[in-house]
Amino acid sequence: MLFFSRGFVIFSRFLFWENNYVIVVKIRLLGWIADKEGYREKEIFLDGKKVKIRELVPSVEIEPPDRIVVLVNHKGATLDTEVGDDDYVAVLPVVGGG
Numbered sequence: 001m002l003f004f005s006r007g008f009v010i011f012s013r014f015l016f017w018e019n020n021y022v023i024v025v026k027i028r029l030l031g032w033i034a035d036k037e038g039y040r041e042k043e044i045f046l047d048g049k050k051v052k053i054r055e056l057v058p059s060v061e062i063e064p065p066d067r068i069v070v071l072v073n074h075k076g077a078t079l080d081t082e083v084g085d086d087d088y089v090a091v092l093p094v095v096g097g098g
Contacts, residue, residue, distance in 0.1 A: 030092035054079040
């Protein structure tokens with residue numbers, strides 16, 4: 001399937017912007033992390049390079065690493081994990097109780 005919209009050309013799952021490849025990363029935030037960032041889920045379009053999760057979700061940078069869980073494509077990761085095209089990132093707080 002091919003779509004044209006304001007310079008974007010989408011063919012299947014690839015996205016191009018004026019002859020440059022664009023990376024699409026899907027992010028889902030839960031709990032107080034979503035409240036701090038102001039969204040629960042969104043797609044981020046990057047300009048063809050991988051980035052670290054800490055650059056995409058800056059509010060968790062100040063939190064101790066043992067207070068958050070990071071998943072990339074449903075597997076454990078850290079804030080320093082680089083994400084690329086079509087990656088799914090989930091950042092959630094550690095919940096305790098009992």
